[in-house]
Amino acid sequence: MARGYRFELVKLFSQWRTRLLLLASWIAPAVFVAAVSQQSTLxxxxxxxxxxxxTGWAGPLVTLGFAGTWALPLLTSVAVGDVFASEDRLGTWRHLLVAVRSPRRIFVAKAxxxxxxxxxxVAGLACSSTVGGLAAVGNHxxxxxxxxxxxxxxxxxxxxxxxxxxLAPTLALxxxxxxxxxxxxxxxxxxxxPTxxxxxxxxxxxxxLPVAVRLALPGYAFIAWNGLFTGPxxxxxxxxxxxxGLLWAVTATVLAYRLFVRRDFTQPTDDGSGRRALTAGALPLVGLLAMTVAVVAAASPATGDGIEQEKVQRSVATAFAHLYRTQTEQxxxxxxxxxxxxxxxxxxxGSEGTGAQGPGNDWRCVVSWHLPDVEATGQAIYQLDVAADGRYVADGDGPKEVNGYFLVRTPNGDAPNPLWQFDGNVELLSATPKG
Structure with missing residues (x-):
């Protein structure tokens, strides 16, 4: 097994496209993050x-958002999408079986x-973007x-x-x-x-989509990491x-293994078929999706799409309070x-008052707050664009002295008013807050 693994590594890393991808993943993110961090338009x-x-820690997160959408699916396609098919194109299966003598060892070594x-x-993307951000902006x-x-x-x-x-959805792909x-x-x-x-x-x-369907998709962790950056x-x-994601990775790997060890390598023309892909690959994964949807729906306290009025109000009020303190300090x-x-x-x-729910760019929030020793209640208006995955962007709509656009001096230089625009996240899975 060790010799087979080394042999497959040599074959894989001897390809020019593999070397190019590795070089790009360890260099390009640092250059991109450092260049963008020096621009006035972000x-x-x-x-x-x-x-x-x-802060330099924003760079790897921006890179992670892009990687989950485009980079990782494309890199995965190039890394493993051709690892078995290349033997079909070259007609080398019989030679490989003579040398290794075990389809099982071949499968494990290639995988x-x-x-x-x-x-x-993945390590290159993470390390490179982090180094680029910290070098360009600093550890703030x-x-x-x-x-x-x-x-x-x-x-x-x-x-x-x-x-x-x-890594979980990446392994699933x-x-x-x-x-x-x-x-x-x-x-x-x-x-x-994979792409x-x-x-x-x-x-x-x-x-x-309903919350249960959204969470049951194998790529949801590409989005759900956002929840790490809220409190709690x-x-x-x-x-x-x-x-x-891990369940999909294990299931798809087992299906691939069973299909590979049952293959007839004595026929050079037996290199895959649409029927085999449907019956041995697609249908079991569709069944897995249906099962996970049912399990998540039964265990989840949330209903519908998970974006509800009380949740949005609680999230906006919390973010405003934190950012108001930041503005006060600045x-x-x-x-x-x-x-x-x-x-x-x-x-x-929109025209919905009580019971408003669902994504859209027609959310409007009026935030109220009180200051010590001040009788008047402060109010600020925000226009919200809430995405289907729960992420929203709040855009200040007055009064301009509170959430309008103006520059404030920070230890890292002049920056826009923190209450002008901010990102937030509605937890889709939670039950509707009461009170």
Whole structure:
């Protein structure tokens, strides 16, 4: 087994595309993060993009968001989508079987070689983007998705954990790539299978799906790591996403193994078929999806799409209170605690008053708060764009002295008013808060 594993590693790493991918994954993120962190215009439409000038820990999170959407599915397709199909194209199966004499050892060696490459690629993306961000901006606190500041040590731990958690959906895509490479043979569809599955999951996440369906998709952990950056951390959806991703990885790998060891290598033309891919690959995975949807639906306290009025109001009020304290400190005003502020939010969606729910860009929230020794109640208006996955962007709509656009002086230079625009996250899995 050790000799077979080394042999497959040599074959894999001798390919120019593998070397190019490794070089790009260990260099390109650092260059990208460092370059963007020096620009005056930031990718504010990307999660944590608006904080890239404030802390180096925002860079690896921006990279992680991009990697989960595009980079990791593409890298997985190249790493494992062709690991078995290449033998079909070259017609080398019989020679390999004569040398190794065991289909089982061949499968394990190839799977381990692909896994090794994937781990190196993910490690490169994480390390490179972190080094680039810290070198360009520095080791400063990171603002979480509920407005509270994370100390550099806490930010480092959560960034590392977020990258570790996305290994689960990455391994699920890799296992699907192995299955496609075996079931479809030298067809190019085997190489594209992880990317096609990832694109399908991304499209599904944009739809107002029930919470149970959304969490049961194998790629949900690509999104659920956001919950690590709230206080308290929203670990429930993340744990479900990781477990589902690992379950898909194991199931797809077992299906690929069974299909491989039963293959007739004496016929050079037997290199995969659409019927075999459907019956031995697609149908069992569809059954797994149905089973996980049922289990999550039975165990989840949330109903519908999980975006409800009370949850949005609680999230906006919490984020506003944290960021108000940040603004107070930056403007050198007397400190005030969240308990003293007693911030609350009243949110509506379009023409809906009570019972508003669902994603959309027509949410409007009026935040109210109190200051010590001040009788008048302060109020600020926000327009919210709430995505189907629970992430939202709050845009200040007055009064301009509170949440309008103006620059404030920070230890890292001038920065926009923290209450002007901020990102937040609604925990889809939780039950509706009461009171």
């Amino acid at each position: 990718p504010t439409d990307t999660l944590f993009g608006r904080w890239m000038l404030a 381990l070689a692909g896994l090794t490459l994937i781990l190196l690629l 606190p990171l603002v979480g998705l509920d407005g509270h500041a994370l100390a550099p040590s806490d930010a480092a731990g959560k960034v590392l954990l977020a990258w570790v958690c996305v 890799a296992a699907i790539g192995l299955l496609g490479s075996i079931a479809l043979g030298n067809s190019p569809m085997g190489l594209l299978m 096609l599955v990832a694109l399908t999951m991304q499209f599904a996440q944009m739809l107002p 951390a929203q670990v429930g959806p993340l744990l479900i996403g990781v477990v589902v 403007l050198h005003r007397p400190d005030v605690t969240e308990a003293q502020l007693k911030a609350t939010a009243a949110c509506t969606k």
